[in-house]
Amino acid sequence: MRAASAHPSGVLGNLPAPDVRVGPGADPSWWRQAVVYQIYPRSFADSNGDGVGDLPGITSRVDYLSRLGVDAVWLSPFYPSALADGGYDVDDYRAVDPTLGTLDDFDDLVGGLHGAGIRLVVDIVPNHTSNRHEWFREALRSAPGSSARDRYVFRTGSGIAGEQPPSDWQSLFGGPAWEPVGDGEWYLHLFAPEQPDLNWANAEVRADFLQTLRFWSDRGVDGFRVDVAHGLAKELADPMPSQRELDTGVLVDGAHPWEDRDEVHDIYREWRTVFDEYDPPRTAVAEAWVPTHRRTRYASPDGLGQAFNFDLLKAGWNAEDFHSVIEENLELAAPTSASTTWVFSNHDVVRHASRFALPDGTDLVQWLLHGGLDPAPDAELGMRRARAVTLLALALPGSTYLYQGEELGLPEVADLPTWSLQDPTWVRSAGKEKGRDGCRVPLPWTVEGPSFGFGEGASHLPQPSWFASYAVAAQLADPDSTLALYTRALQLRRALQTAETLTWVDSGSDVVAFRRPNGWCSITNFGATPIPVPPGKLLVVSDRLPDADTLPPNVTAWLRQTSGRSESEENQ
Numbered sequence: 139m140r141a142a143s144a145h146p147s148g149v150l151g152n153l154p155a156p157d158v159r160v161g162p163g164a165d166p167s168w169w170r171q172a173v174v175y176q177i178y179p180r181s182f183a184d185s186n187g188d189g190v191g192d193l194p195g196i197t198s199r200v201d202y203l204s205r206l207g208v209d210a211v212w213l214s215p216f217y218p219s220a221l222a223d224g225g226y227d228v229d230d231y232r233a234v235d236p237t238l239g240t241l242d243d244f245d246d247l248v249g250g251l252h253g254a255g256i257r258l259v260v261d262i263v264p265n266h267t268s269n270r271h272e273w274f275r276e277a278l279r280s281a282p283g284s285s286a287r288d289r290y291v292f293r294t295g296s297g298i299a300g301e302q303p304p305s306d307w308q309s310l311f312g313g314p315a316w317e318p319v320g321d322g323e324w325y326l327h328l329f330a331p332e333q334p335d336l337n338w339a340n341a342e343v344r345a346d347f348l349q350t351l352r353f354w355s356d357r358g359v360d361g362f363r364v365d366v367a368h369g370l371a372k373e374l375a376d377p378m379p380s381q382r383e384l385d386t387g388v389l390v391d392g393a394h395p396w397e398d399r400d401e402v403h404d405i406y407r408e409w410r411t412v413f414d415e416y417d418p419p420r421t422a423v424a425e426a427w428v429p430t431h432r433r434t435r436y437a438s439p440d441g442l443g444q445a446f447n448f449d450l451l452k453a454g455w456n457a458e459d460f461h462s463v464i465e466e467n468l469e470l471a472a473p474t475s476a477s478t479t480w481v482f483s484n485h486d487v488v489r490h491a492s493r494f495a496l497p498d499g500t501d502l503v504q505w506l507l508h509g510g511l512d513p514a515p516d517a518e519l520g521m522r523r524a525r526a527v528t529l530l531a532l533a534l535p536g537s538t539y540l541y542q543g544e545e546l547g548l549p550e551v552a553d554l555p556t557w558s559l560q561d562p563t564w565v566r567s568a569g570k571e572k573g574r575d576g577c578r579v580p581l582p583w584t585v586e587g588p589s590f591g592f593g594e595g596a597s598h599l600p601q602p603s604w605f606a607s608y609a610v611a612a613q614l615a616d617p618d619s620t621l622a623l624y625t626r627a628l629q630l631r632r633a634l635q636t637a638e639t640l641t642w643v644d645s646g647s648d649v650v651a652f653r654r655p656n657g658w659c660s661i662t663n664f665g666a667t668p669i670p671v672p673p674g675k676l677l678v679v680s681d682r683l684p685d686a687d688t689l690p691p692n693v694t695a696w697l698r699q700t701s702g703r704s705e706s707e708e709n710q
């Protein structure tokens with residue numbers, strides 16, 4: 139299936155034509171400074187009007203992605219799933235959920251993306267299966283101590299008849315992390331009860347995942363995003379530590395029973411041998427919520443090769459924080475052969491246009507519970523800052539991960555009615571946390587229509603009426619739109635991309651400014667007063683400037699500087 143025919147008229151509007159690129163090519167380093175666009179498939183584009191986005195919907199928008207200028211797509215889980223956790227509860231790792239399409243549709247998507255020179259990274263969820271996976275069904279049918287149970291983490295309960303959980307651990311979505319199965323045994327689920335944890339000490343589990351990696355690699359997948367990469371290796375010897383001991387962080391650097399254990403890297407060394415069977419080698423990026431100094435182990439060349447760096451995602455609007463996070467991560471990446479990554483938004487966090495609209499330090503859980511009204515967001519400020527930090531990050535060495543809709547400047551939908559919430563967090567926390575649905579609302583493509591061009595019918599999460607003003611079609615008509623800014627920045631980035639280093643340019647304590655080796659310079663004003671625009675050819679700005687010489691607060695500019703003059707200003 140080819141893309142353009144399925145576009146609602148006007149969706150591609152006046153975006154510049156894509157570069158003519160024939161296939162993604164064989165460059166084994168393609169990922170190092172790639173822009174990777176995350177698609178949450180159920181909320182991207184719905185081709186059949188059932189309210190749920192699907193693979194043909196994505197294929198129908200390949201031209202959009204191509205004109206936007208991304209290098210790769212990361213596809214969140216599209217596998218058969220009962221959606222206990224938005225698809226991160228996988229029933230079958232080598233199939234497509236029928237609601238989202240078929241394997242043929244998947245092949246069409248690979249063909250469409252590759253034809254446009256865009257690579258495809260798929261999510262792989264190895265920490266847990268769903269409770270509908272055939273292995274788990276078999277485990278429930280089988281006796282304690284059986285090989286079927288050994289694929290998961292079963293333990294005898296405590297108490298006289300095993301009626302108490304083996305430990306007091308809490309799941310990450312709230313509630314106990316153990317579920318009884320009625321014969322004195324309990325199984326571990328770090329997430330929802332529908333997500334039983336796998337036992338990675340089991341040889342069959344390990345071998346089967348290698349098959350899954352080959353299955354998708356053989357179908358042309360270019361890489362994998364590894365879910366909960368830090369959680370697979372477990373050591374649950376009795377007595378297990380208490381939840382309090384886990385919370386207080388006494389068990390750091392490899393001593394925690396399931397978080398960031400050293401043995402986890404043996405698993406990824408095995409995976410690397412599979413990645414290297416392909417030409418170019420398949421890539422991987424770890425989702426590892428571990429301290430910065432432990433992250434590089436996931437990104438090692440004999441392991442997954444790259445790891446998400448969430449440090450900027452957690453940073454406030456503060457030049458000093460940005461400076462130190464960038465410096466630390468570049469320093470950490472330098473001795474490894476990985477490149478670092480930059481992320482502001484994904485399907486798990488409040489969208490960054492909303493985060494930057496709130497005072498630093500706002501408790502986002504409470505803010506969502508208050509329907510996004512307390513504290514009141516300054517939407518315009520949030521938008522300006524979100525555009526500024528994205529432009530900053532796109533000038534950095536390393537790869538940048540974008541989340542669908544951020545190119546439209548979409549804010550969080552903070553007031554979703556509780557009846558519509560799908561995230562297990564809402565129920566598991568007994569209404570104390572609304573969860574992540576507000577960043578997963580289907581994209582608006584057109585200004586009108588039953589779901590703003592997402593599909594022919596209503597969308598699976600309700601879209602607010604204000605989505606109309608963020609629609610792709612509306613932004614295409616506006617040269618100052620966020621979509622136009624992203625498109626321009628990605629085009630320039632592709633043209634300017636250079637060695638993975640930068641030189642800091644001292645421009646004051648409220649400013650983050652740096653220059654890449656070819657004179658590509660980025661400057662961001664984090665302060666409250668305007669500053670002069672440095673010398674050089676102005677390439678793009680995150681917001682209009684009052685005049686060509688003044689960079690107002692909350693704005694980033696890219697310039698091209700020629701060596702002589704600017705070198706003298708350097709202060710490393």
Ligand code: GLC
Pocket residue numbers: 223226227263329365366425485486
């Ligand atoms: C990761 C995913 C998140 C999911 C969790 C459990 O953190 O990003 O969406 O809920 O893993 O699979």
